[in-house]
Amino acid sequence: MNLKKKVMAGAGMALAAGSLIASAAVPASAAPAANSVKACQNYNLGGACTYLYYPEPDMGSTLDGNFQDSISSISNYTGNTWCFWTDNNYQGIEGVFQNNYTWNTLSYPYNDSISSGKSC
Ligand SMILES: [Ca+2]
16 A cells, blocks of 8 residues: 555645636626616616617617607616716716716706716
8 A cells, every 4th residue: 555645646636626616716707787877767767768888979869769868867887987968979067977886866967968978
């Protein structure tokens, strides 16, 4: 019986188990829904909503329809701060909406006034 050989085999197994744990610690990919800004016509993310993935110079013609001057709540769970403006083409009053946050009740001057927005 060779005791030295057995100890070395055991050490090799421990090393393999260690590297397995390290790779399992890599986080899973983010949920697909987390990469858009949700902007809705009513308070508390209610009513019709549009999902913004790219700069939107005209809220009157989003992928989800006409949201010109009608947004009342916003949820930003992208990786970036977004800015919204009260006029088209990033003009007018600018509001900064940090990521990982929800605004359930927009107030003046943004409520029912947002006309464009993009990551900023
Ligand atoms: Ca407006």
